[in-house]
Amino acid sequence: MLPNISTRIDNLIKAMETIVSPAVDPKNGLAQEQATLIVGHLKLLNSQWDMAYLFEKRAFEEMNSLGRELLAVADGGSETQTAKLALEEELRAVPENKPHTSEGMSQYTRSIGNAIDQLIYACHDDGSIAFKKLMAESVFAAGEKQIMRERIWFQATGLDPESDRLPSIETMLRD
Amino acid sequence: MHADRYALLEPRISYIYNRKLKNRQQGPYAPKDAKEIEAGLHKLFHSIGFVNVAIADVGRMSGGASKEQFAFSLKHDGLSVAERFVLRMDPLEGIVETCRLREAELIAALQNVVPVPVVLAVDAEGDHLGRPGVICSLVKGVTAPSAESGKGVSGIGIGYGSYTEKIAPQFIDLLVKIHLWNDWESSQLPNYVLPAKGTTEAAEYQINLWAKAWVIDKVEPVPLITFTETWLRENAPVCDEPCLLHCDYRIGNFLFEEPSGQITAILDWELAHFGDFHEDLAWVLHPFFGTNNEKNEFLVCGLMPRAHFIAEYQRLSGRTVNVKILKYYEVMNAWKCALMGLSSAVMAATNGNNHQDLLITWLASAGAVHMSHMISLVKEYETLM
Numbered sequence: 001m002l003p004n005i006s007t008r009i010d011n012l013i014k015a016m017e018t019i020v021s022p023a024v025d026p027k028n029g030l031a032q033e034q035a036t037l038i039v040g041h042l043k044l045l046n047s048q049w050d051m052a053y054l055f056e057k058r059a060f061e062e063m064n065s066l067g068r069e070l071l072a073v074a075d076g077g078s079e080t081q082t083a084k085l086a087l088e089e090e091l092r093a094v095p096e097n098k099p100h101t102s103e104g105m106s107q108y109t110r111s112i113g114n115a116i117d118q119l120i121y122a123c124h125d126d127g128s129i130a131f132k133k134l135m136a137e138s139v140f141a142a143g144e145k146q147i148m149r150e151r152i153w154f155q156a157t158g159l160d161p162e163s164d165r166l167p168s169i170e171t172m173l174r175d
Numbered sequence: 176m177h178a179d180r181y182a183l184l185e186p187r188i189s190y191i192y193n194r195k196l197k198n199r200q201q202g203p204y205a206p207k208d209a210k211e212i213e214a215g216l217h218k219l220f221h222s223i224g225f226v227n228v229a230i231a232d233v234g235r236m237s238g239g240a241s242k243e244q245f246a247f248s249l250k251h252d253g254l255s256v257a258e259r260f261v262l263r264m265d266p267l268e269g270i271v272e273t274c275r276l277r278e279a280e281l282i283a284a285l286q287n288v289v290p291v292p293v294v295l296a297v298d299a300e301g302d303h304l305g306r307p308g309v310i311c312s313l314v315k316g317v318t319a320p321s322a323e324s325g326k327g328v329s330g331i332g333i334g335y336g337s338y339t340e341k342i343a344p345q346f347i348d349l350l351v352k353i354h355l356w357n358d359w360e361s362s363q364l365p366n367y368v369l370p371a372k373g374t375t376e377a378a379e380y381q382i383n384l385w386a387k388a389w390v391i392d393k394v395e396p397v398p399l400i401t402f403t404e405t406w407l408r409e410n411a412p413v414c415d416e417p418c419l420l421h422c423d424y425r426i427g428n429f430l431f432e433e434p435s436g437q438i439t440a441i442l443d444w445e446l447a448h449f450g451d452f453h454e455d456l457a458w459v460l461h462p463f464f465g466t467n468n469e470k471n472e473f474l475v476c477g478l479m480p481r482a483h484f485i486a487e488y489q490r491l492s493g494r495t496v497n498v499k500i501l502k503y504y505e506v507m508n509a510w511k512c513a514l515m516g517l518s519s520a521v522m523a524a525t526n527g528n529n530h531q532d533l534l535i536t537w538l539a540s541a542g543a544v545h546m547s548h549m550i551s552l553v554k555e556y557e558t559l560m
Binding site: 041063066106113124136140147150154157161 | 399402531542
């Protein structure tokens with residue numbers, strides 16, 4: 001693909017920094033801030049776009065794994081049983097040949113995640129004591145993995161106080 | 176899911192959430208320009224009976240990541256010399272949905288309690304301004320020492336330098352005054368609800384407020400957010416004596432004069448409500464609002480060490496801080512920081528319904544940082560059992 005996506009994003013950044021931003025009225029604070037944010041977002045996009053599909057694929061795999069883990073231990077009253085069946089259905093709805101786009105993958109991550117949300121509420125309402133304990137352990141363990149992935153994904157914003165100590169996106173997706 | 180999970184919600188909050196859902200279809204939202212603002216102000220002032228109104232020097236104010244803010248000069252028959260005022264106005268959607276009417280009621284009620292601006296007018300439904308807005312006097316002062324001006328977003332990440340010693344005691348004293356204020360019963364606050372004493376309602380009202388925002392603005396599911404909602408419900412503490420809370424009392428949300436260091440106004444009352452004083456303390460203590468001093472010691476809100484803040488608060492208020500309840504509200508605060516970024520901010524930007532879509536998506540990317548903090552706090556809470 002020529003010109004490739006990185007080249008075009010680099011060109012956008014250059015045009016913003018060398019032509020557009022200097023032409024913005026220095027008295028217009030909002031416009032100045034927006035120009036800075038545009039450049040920031042473009043740099044962030046350039047650090048992410050090539051790995052977006054792999055990132056979403058990993059997010060799907062982790063959500064799918066959490067769903068299966070919870071399904072295996074779900075136990076409780078009628079609300080828990082209903083939510084368990086709904087989750088089972090969403091997990092079964094995932095095709096063997098999955099989409100090859102990040103949005104296509106996200107669609108399945110969302111449907112499983114929404115079913116997990118309902119199981120969390122149901123567990124709160126009438127889950128067994130043992131299930132509540134396992135639910136907490138599983139959700140926190142999966143949450144910690146998700147948090148680390150997202151912190152790495154957005155480390156280029158500099159908003160993370162530990163961004164200097166985080167591994168690169170490539171390393172995160174390889175591990 | 177139980178249909179009544181969010182039943183305990185202040186009626187006005189419930190109303191503005193429904194209004195938001197209805198209005199979000201009107202987007203995308205474009206930032207207002209000076210002409211539009213001036214025209215809206217004329218309509219509003221005409222509706223409240225001002226005669227021979229002259230509006231000048233309308234200018235957008237910096238900051239205001241959640242509301243559009245404009246300063247302007249006003250003269251009319253009842254005001255012979257032009258004075259400066261500030262308009263705070265809602266975009267169609269933002270990082271948090273709050274109510275200008277509640278804000279105006281409370282600021283008016285607090286006139287002789289703590290330093291606050293004077294409310295001139297409120298357009299609760301946006302009938303005249305186009306969007307809901309409140310107009311207050313422009314108070315003299317700065318949010319950061321002039322040497323630090325322009326640093327950080329919304330005042331976060333700045334330090335007070337030589338003003339630290341002057342501001343720190345006032346900062347605690349004013350917080351105590353807010354919490355000890357007991358004239359609320361005789362004040363005109365029809366759009367506020369007081370949680371019942373000796374119950375868990377104080378926590379529940381807040382869980383429901385944020386959980387409802389998650390429901391209406393969820394862009395994609397985050398099981399950890401949903402699970403933490405249930406954790407907060409299961410661990411909700413009893414509040415024996417609900418009091419007024421500012422709920423965003425921090426660096427960047429008060430003005431002080433240079434060179435005296437005198438605090439001239441406490442700003443940004445949009446999240447204020449009645450609840451457990453630990454909730455406000457937990458917000459002040461949030462590491463996001465602090466900075467390290469030259470000795471690499473962490474200062475809450477860039478002003479003082481955590482232990483000093485708690486000790487001084489206890490001494491001045493006569494209240495005893497319960498470490499476990501404080502930790503509970505630290506969890507709640509981290510949860511709501513993550514939640515508002517990952518839901519309402521992204522939803523507003525997705526719909527193009529904010530005046531700063533780019534800024535709120537940038538800030539929303541810190542959602543995982545807040546969740547990381549939240550998990551650490553839950554673990555700390557469990558060790559306090």
